[in-house]
Amino acid sequence: xxxxxxxxxxxxxxxxxxxxxxxxxxxxxxxxxxxxxxxxxxxxxxxxxxxxxxxxxxxxxxxxxxxxxxxxxxxxxxxxxxxxxxxxxxxxxxxxxxxxxxxxxxxxxxxxxxxxxxxxxxxxxxxxxxxxxxxxxxxxxxxxxxxxxxxxxxxxxxxxxxxxxxxxxxxxxxxxxxxxxxxxxxxxxxxxxxxxxxxxxxxxxxxxxxxxxxxxxxxxxxxxxxxxxxxxxxxxxxxxxxxxxxxxxxxxxxxxxxxxxxxxxxxxxxxxxxxxxxxxxxxxxxxx
Numbered sequence: 001x002x003x004x005x006x007x008x009x010x011x012x013x014x015x016x017x018x019x020x021x022x023x024x025x026x027x028x029x030x031x032x033x034x035x036x037x038x039x040x041x042x043x044x045x046x047x048x049x050x051x052x053x054x055x056x057x058x059x060x061x062x063x064x065x066x067x068x069x070x071x072x073x074x075x076x077x078x079x080x081x082x083x084x085x086x087x088x089x090x091x092x093x094x095x096x097x098x099x100x101x102x103x104x105x106x107x108x109x110x111x112x113x114x115x116x117x118x119x120x121x122x123x124x125x126x127x128x129x130x131x132x133x134x135x136x137x138x139x140x141x142x143x144x145x146x147x148x149x150x151x152x153x154x155x156x157x158x159x160x161x162x163x164x165x166x167x168x169x170x171x172x173x174x175x176x177x178x179x180x181x182x183x184x185x186x187x188x189x190x191x192x193x194x195x196x197x198x199x200x201x202x203x204x205x206x207x208x209x210x211x212x213x214x215x216x217x218x219x220x221x222x223x224x225x226x227x228x229x230x231x232x233x234x235x236x237x238x239x240x241x242x243x244x245x246x247x248x249x250x251x252x253x254x255x256x257x258x259x260x261x262x263x264x265x266x267x268x269x270x271x272x273x274x275x276x277x278x279x280x281x282x283x284x285x286x287x288x
Contacts, residue, residue, distance in 0.1 A: 021054025067095030149190025203285035
């Protein structure tokens with residue numbers, strides 16, 4: 001306790017607090033804070049690493065709005081997704097490109113992931129082998145949505161954005177190799193029409209996404225709105241969270257891309273189906 005007080009006194013007395021720091025109290029976690037401001041004038045958006053005194057330990061001359069979470073990697077590189085204006089996919093958390101910066105502020109990799117029908121969003125997670133897992137919004141038009149079993153009155157001209165995960169290997173300085181992919185669109189259940197694909201009772205198929213459960217999307221194109229992605233190297237599994245369906249999902253990463261689009265294969269023998277879900281049983285018809 002006394003040591004913490006001394007640290008606080010040292011921070012206060014050493015020099016004026018910087019970078020907007022207004023308070024430090026006993027009990028603060030020892031370490032550093034990395035942040036990349038989301039609101040910045042004229043696309044002047046430096047990324048900062050500060051200590052508990054608010055002093056800048058390092059600063060990167062990043063010049064675009066983040067999209068959305070920056071990370072400092074164990075090798076000292078800054079991993080920073082950034083925003084690119086998309087023609088029609090611009091929900092909260094939208095990204096577009098991904099950069100790697102060295103600790104001296106040099107841009108060493110800059111790759112644009114977005115295209116006319118998809119864009120990355122919210123979070124990019126590094127894998128132990130140096131590859132990256134990227135959350136993607138993938139556009140499906142209204143016709144494709146209805147043919148998949150979506151009730152036509154609940155889909156607009158904006159269609160539906162399925163959530164996709166890609167694994168890419170950075171190729172310096174500005175390209176990448178696609179290593180693996182998974183798409184929620186391959187794991188759909190619907191109980192509207194028996195002549196359409198994936199017909200079944202959602203409560204009997206918790207391993208699939210009920211395409212007619214709207215959740216917080218209220219019929220908007222951004223159906224699942226996944227916010228975060230994480231990786232478990234011990235089990236070779238991926239965790240993602242859906243804001244609009246209010247759930248957390250676990251899927252198998254040990255599959256091939258072909259297996260991930262199916263219901264079999266991989267160490268779980270379940271392909272790309274949901275292995276585990278938690279948070280909202282209403283999303284798969286287990287309760288009201």
